[in-house]
Amino acid sequence: MKNILWASFVLVSLAALLTSQRHWVVFSLLAEGSPPELLAPMGEGENVRWHDDYFIVQILDPQTFAIGEPRYQQENFNYLILGSNRAILFDAGPGLRDIRPVAKELTDLPITFVPSHFHYDHIGNEITFDHVAVADLPHIRERAQGDELQLKWREHLGSAEGYDAPLLEIDEWLSPGTSLDLGERKLTILYTPGHTDDSISLLDSDAGYLFSGDFIYPGPLYAFLPNSRMGDYQQAAKNVLDVADSSVRIFGAHRMGPPGAPEQTLSDVSDLRRALNAIKTGELDGEGFYPVTYIVSPTMQILAEPSWLQDWGARYPEFGNGQN
Numbered sequence: 550m551k552n553i554l555w556a557s558f559v560l561v562s563l564a565a566l567l568t569s570q571r572h573w574v575v576f577s578l579l580a581e582g583s584p585p586e587l588l589a590p591m592g593e594g595e596n597v598r599w600h601d602d603y604f605i606v607q608i609l610d611p612q613t614f615a616i617g618e619p620r621y622q623q624e625n626f627n628y629l630i631l632g633s634n635r636a637i638l639f640d641a642g643p644g645l646r647d648i649r650p651v652a653k654e655l656t657d658l659p660i661t662f663v664p665s666h667f668h669y670d671h672i673g674n675e676i677t678f679d680h681v682a683v684a685d686l687p688h689i690r691e692r693a694q695g696d697e698l699q700l701k702w703r704e705h706l707g708s709a710e711g712y713d714a715p716l717l718e719i720d721e722w723l724s725p726g727t728s729l730d731l732g733e734r735k736l737t738i739l740y741t742p743g744h745t746d747d748s749i750s751l752l753d754s755d756a757g758y759l760f761s762g763d764f765i766y767p768g769p770l771y772a773f774l775p776n777s778r779m780g781d782y783q784q785a786a787k788n789v790l791d792v793a794d795s796s797v798r799i800f801g802a803h804r805m806g807p808p809g810a811p812e813q814t815l816s817d818v819s820d821l822r823r824a825l826n827a828i829k830t831g832e833l834d835g836e837g838f839y840p841v842t843y844i845v846s847p848t849m850q851i852l853a854e855p856s857w858l859q860d861w862g863a864r865y866p867e868f869g870n871g872q873n
């Protein structure tokens with residue numbers, strides 16, 4: 550009897566440990582540990598020019614540029630947004646190549662680097678920027694030592710491709726719901742968590758753009774990672790739908806293929822919200838075990854944990870869009 554009790558205790562403890570460490574286990578199984586081979590260059594259409602053999606540049610308008618990395622396996626897109634006195638570089642890719650000369654060729658304005666979130670494929674890793682601004686969120690701010698923030702494995706995940714979590718020197722904190730003045734151009738900081746709990750998007754209401762990072766893009770949306778949360782994803786969709794105009798052009802950080810930058814519309818966000826609601830109520834079934842794939846639309850899927858592990862709470866329900 551004693552032996553059975555002991556064996557049950559060990560099994561339950563092991564199951565609890567595996568459940569609590571599941572992200573680490575999954576990552577260890579999937580991680581390559583080094584950067585992937587570059588993809589062959591593809592035709593990118595007339596609106597796109599190759600900066601060199603790695604970066605492409607697409608002019609969205611004379612003040613707004615998509616800087617793509619179509620040969621990187623995750624096909625990242627970063628955005629250079631110009632005002633009259635400063636510029637924002639929203640994301641910097643994995644840092645396989647240095648994006649700074651590409652941005653500097655496009656503007657003489659001082660450039661502030663703003664990561665959409667802290668994952669290794671957005672933060673630029675070994676690249677250091679003169680000026681860095683990040684989302685002002687309690688769990689990030691309280692960890693910062695003065696201006697320095699050491700990223701954690703859970704929020705960086707760089708071990709997947711052999712990157713150490715970097716130390717960021719932060720110059721500016723961006724509060725969700727406030728706007729960033731670039732001079733004759735304002736960007737609203739929207740809190741769009743779900744993929745991670747530190748994700749933000751930038752909304753330019755006047756120009757009609759939403760730069761969405763990994764909150765939304767065509768393809769599989771990752772909602773099963775260490776800092777992912779399904780309830781956060783619902784909040785993000787609401788935050789965007791509350792403030793964005795129906796004609797907004799949405800530019801995400803990854804694409805499924807050429808040509809050029811990934812572009813979506815607000816109806817894609819509506820589709821996402823509908824799918825999330827249906828997953829929550831059990832009306833939408835997924836396929837597979839871990840992650841589970843839920844079909845959102847012909848162009849989007851949500852990769853989530855199995856329903857018994859899904860967390861439908863929100864980390865910061867109070868961070869709406871400033872209009873709640």
Ligand SMILES: [Zn+2]
Pocket residue numbers: 668670671763802803
């Ligand atoms: Zn990403």
